[in-house]
Amino acid sequence: MKKITFLLLCFVLSFGVHAQQLNGTSSNNDVGPTPVKSDLSQLEGLANRTSRMANNVLFLEGSPDPTWEADVVNKLTAAGIPTVDLFDIDAATPTLAMLQMYDVVILSTDGAALDPVGLGNVVGQYVDAGGHVVNMMFAVNSNVGNFSIDYGLLPDANFASGSQSLGTIYDAGHPVMQGVTTFSNFVSGSGYLATGTVRPGATLLADYGDGTPLAIIAENYGASGTARMVYLNFYTPSSDTGRADFWDASTDGVALMVNSLNWAAGAVGMPPIISCPADIMADTDPGVCNAVVNFADAVAIDPDGGTVTVTQTMGPTSGSMFPTGDTIVEFTATDDEGDTATCQFTVTVTDNEAPVAVCMDITLEVDPVTGMVSIVPADVDNGSSDNCGIVDYSIS
Secondary structure, three states, X not given: OOEEOOOOOOOEEXXXXXXXXXXXXXXXXXXXXXXXXXXXXXXXXXXXXXXXXXXXXXXXXXXXXXXXXXXXXXXXXXXXXXXXXXXXXXXXXXXXXHHOOOOEEEEOOOOOOOOHHHHHHHHHHHHHOOOOEEEEEOOOHHHHOOHHHHOOOOOOOEEEEEOOEEEEEOOOOOHXXXXXXXXXXXXXXXXXXXXXXOOOOOEEEEEEOOOOEEEEEEEEEOOOOOEEEEEEEEEOOEHHHOOOOOEOOOOOHHHHHHHHHHHHHHHHOOOOEEEOEOOEEEEOOOOOOEEEEOOOOOEEEOOOOOOEEEEEEEOOOOOEEXXXXXXXXXXXXXXXXXXXXXXXXXXXXXXXXXXXXXXXXXXXXXXXXXXXXXXXXHHHEOOOEOOOOEEEEEOO
């Protein structure tokens, strides 16, 4: 009987890859804070474009010129308000049921309405029932009955005119003032406005250069405590009508009107807008089957102008060990009213570390009948290893 010594130099290990690479790319796991998909300024822009805002507006107007009405409607619809319906308050008085069909009502006259008292009463009922109003020139004092005294944000308003332009913005972060940097209430000569004192409890957002109020808001308003109201101290049509004494169409009057409509309609309880970091890919750390991954928190804003709390509600926190494969990380934003919004991103950890094959020499005796010998990988394995575990052995 002969002895044959087989010197096995090495053998092959196959190991499990626990996560596929996406798009053929991989990134270092030492990523640090990851840039988010949208910065806060971009989110603020989105705040005025969400579908839960002013979709359906009723324009209570008393204009003597159809081109003036068309100027307002065309500007609002071009700026993203889907529906703006007209109601001629010089010809009739709307009912409460009609007003309640709309997200927001614009109240603007060119003089006294057909029935000032009736109009003021029904709009007041609308506010008390939780309806939202953007009040503009000349819908003040006796032109709208007792509405100005009982509900107006400039209750002692008196008509005036003058060459007025944007003065001080007191809350540039408020949704009504987003994108507003210039405003002139005239092209040449003078424009139309009202002087008066801001109603106690209301908030002055901006004024003209001489201190006359330009934009005033009130929320949690009316008997219901749920209405929102805005007073914009200028007449609705612009200089595009050919009138140099209307507000200058090259300035930000459209932004003021659209922002006011959207903010008022947001009183139904707008959820926060939240943005998460982009998806992250990482390789396992050397010698282990996971990776330490760092990322930034999500960012969020409240379209209603309130504060937002952002918390992580799913997945390991930043700086934790993430296992191989896909892990979902979720953040939740909660506003002052309890409305919430969530966003998610995926952390993918891939095992790209090769196994370590360790062989040992063995001596075997050939079968005297067949002249052959059989061995299995375990006969020559001398402590082979892999960071994520060996799933199969083979000899070659």
